[in-house]
Amino acid sequence: MRIALAQFNPVVGDIAGNTRKILELAKTAMAQGADVLVTPELALTGYSPEDLLLREHFYRAIYAGLDELEMLDGITLVIGHPARLGHERFNAATVLRDGNRLGQYHKMLLPNNEVFDECRYFTPGAAPLVFEQNGVKVGIIICEDGWSVEPAAEAADAGAEVIVSLNASPFHRNKIATRHEVMRYRVQETGLPMAYVNLTGGQDELVFDGASFALNKAGEVVAQAAAYDDELLLLDVVDGDIVAANLAPLPDELESAYRALVVGVRDYIVKNGFPGVLLGLSGGIDSALTLAIAVDALGADKVHAVMMPSRYTADISVDDSRDMVQRVGVKYDEIEIWPMYESFMNALAPSFAGLPADTTEENLQARIRGTLLMALSNKSGKLVLTTGNKSEMTTGYCTLYGDMAGGFAVLKDVAKTLVFALCRWRNTQGEIIPERIITRPPSAELRPDQKDQDSLPPYDVLDAIMERYVEHNQSAADIVRAGFAEADVAKVVRLLKINEYKRRQAPVGPRITHRGFGKDWRYPITNRFS
Template sequence: MKIALIQTNPIIGAFERNLRQVLHWIGKARQARCDLVVFPELTLCGYPPQDLLERPAFLDGHDRALVDLVKQLAGISCIVGVPERRQGPGKPLYNSAYVLERDKIAVRARKQLLPTYDVFDETRYFEPGTTSTVFPCKGVHCGLTICEDIWWNSEIYPTDPLKDLVIGPIVPDCLINISASPYHYGKLEERQQVFTRLCRDNNLPLLYVNQVGGQDGLIFDGHSMVMTPRGTLRAVAAGFGEDMLVVDSEDWDRDGGQLPADSVADVEQALVLGVRDYLHKTGFRRAVLGLSGGIDSAVTAVIACRALGPENVLCVAMPSPYTSQASIDDARQLAANLGCDFEIIAISALMETYRASLAPLFTGLAEDATEQNIQARIRGNLLMALSNKFKRLLLTTGNKSEMAVGYCTLYGDMSGGLAVIADVPKIMVYELAHLLNRERELIPERIITRPPTAELKPDQCDQDDLPPYEVLDGVLKAYLEEHKSIEAIVANGYDAQMVRDIVRRIKLNEYKRKQAPLGIKVTTKAFGPGRRYPLVQGFVE
């Protein structure tokens, strides 16, 4: 039996468009003489549809698309993920996989493990399935599962769907898993470890199909694959793009290579895909961003140009009296290297206007962060004006390290529609910069080598207010991603007073992050829907 594993890039709720996409790939599978074609989780509606699942019209639109699909499947079997309606007590839907054969729904498999951690909230909408499903196709018995069902963890879930599957009355010849598994740095290795153990423990091959594309702040990386019963890789589809992987049941136990290792290059691809899909799926084609001459805006500019084309990116330098000539020169050179539009709007006169307006109220008071924030907010207003006037989405340029400790200005440099590197730690920003320069120098070397500075006051340097980024990122990873206590972090060799101050800043600046633009998730724990903390709290750690 020849099977096509097809990773699609849906737009949530665009049923006609998603159906055309599915039919296009089915046509390619027919040309390849496949008997079965397998699509990702919630194929026609896209994942995650969130509260759209509560709209009857949304479910009606999905079901109409499903009926149209069933009518056009002559000569080939198909597996699609669907929200299946149910009656009775409990949630109104199952997260299901349908096997479509000969103009009908032949088999229904229901997702049993419904994740509620990090960005997932599936028990809000779905009732868990209670039985495992094996179905025959061309003489091959296939065990059908959905995403989390093969990620069983005894600390989270009481029952293992695979255990029931492999000891049932019909033992499967292979496992099929349809997924919408979000990407983060390290996910490729994590998947390979889980899948290798799964295949070896059950002595079965795994056919894994994953959604691809950007959806709000989530990135789905594809990398659909076939694993042998020994837990080795048979074949893998492309990462971060639509693809079709064809495998024959007669040779799915033959080794075929190695899965690509996790690398910063994957983060680059994830960010490019996230920017492109967010803009294009929301109707934007062009972007604008502030180009300071620093490394964060430089990396953001390169990502934007790769995602949208340099002809669709406008970079704007907004020098103040504290901006060095080197910053202006480097920003101009970067834009020239990229081939994108570049403008300079000086803000000195606007700063003087603010000073004059506020002077009667500020008399006798020393300058502090207030005046620095005014500069950032002037720039934010100018960029938003360009965004409004020219229908360009404003991209913000702050990194995760700064967002964590509040080294950013609300309604200033945080203004915008998409925070491109908001989940990228500062040290990884530097790694990305070196990677982006691997073929030729796009980012001027001085941007990478000079000490980072916001240039909001004379001789300012980030390390005047923050620990070295190598240290800061280590503490942030331990606290935010690994959930370690202050005591455990200090035990790893960090200064106790410094750790307490970093944690204090994280808590103090939660209000800023609640008002921040959407960020693209590339680490295991991003700010946003996957990290839910109250603004008002009295907990002291």
């Protein structure tokens, strides 16, 4: 028996388009001798449709897609899709062959943590499903089912000789190795080989990295699809085991994070139909990395960078910005903001009389820049990319309606220390970020001689505290006991708490850790817990 794993990039809600993609993949698989085509989880609708799942006519479109797929003869299809039976909804996989529906499996374990909210929509399934193909009995599980013992064990008890796992498993750092490890446990427990298929592509804040694979009975990876790219992975089952097939090389941690950001930007812009992007280029490292990612995602012709200097902007910031845009070949403009700033200050002078200068004047500069970018966006239809990183989002070191103004926050889940590492990695692929941008001390350049570390702990300290508190739920006391200065911990935690209202107003951005400031971060703004 030959199984084809259809690793591809659906568009949420485009059921007709996703159906066409699956049909094309099935025909290609048939031409290559496949007996079974297995799609990822909810492949027919994309993952996740969220509250589209509550709409009755959504299911009419789903079943129209299944009807079309059912008409294909010559190959067995295992199609991931939402199903509705009476008043209950299920995360399902239907087996189609030559105009017949051989059965429908309902996902048994529904994740309700991190970015997952499946208990809101689905009822858990209660029974395994095994179908026979070329004399081989195939059991089905779906995503979270594979992270616990029972569903795979029940498939084995029902007679399965090989297990196929349909997945919509979003990327976070080191996720591929974790998938291999966990699925190896299922193979060891059941004694059965496993084929694991995953989505590719970006969906709002989620990025799906593909990297489908197969494990033989010994738990060895005997087939590996590429990360991030669409692929049809062909597997042969011989004498009850999956035999060795193509093993694509996998990216290392930095390349994987960078490619995830590129996919997130590409699919957010392309799937939503924007003609391109705009961003404010400051001469600093965050906007430089954002520009590099945008160009790699969309091409230079779709990117417009705007430098908006003030009297506090260093000459080398302008020089470095000009240098980088020449290297990448994007459209570039410079707009001096100081005359606008003075007009604002003159208008505000009566209200500010007798009051000392503070961050108000700094934020006003950022808001002028945000206004200019949004005006250019309105006129061109291009989406503004914000350039702030996760360290700034944690501490509120960003300006509402200023540098936070925009439609997609590329570095929202990228710590500052990782920003530096990604810039260095990108330059190994072709040096497009001027070295001085990477080596200069970071500065917002909103007042004379300003440095980020005037207001924040050193970034290596800040990021380590942030990772422990945000991503691993450690308490402040636990972090202090781990050796961090109590004053630094107290400062970071305090800034995190008082800036929740800002994060609620930030644009969506690609998630690359297992705890980003998006669906998997739900803290009350009004909150006195200490």
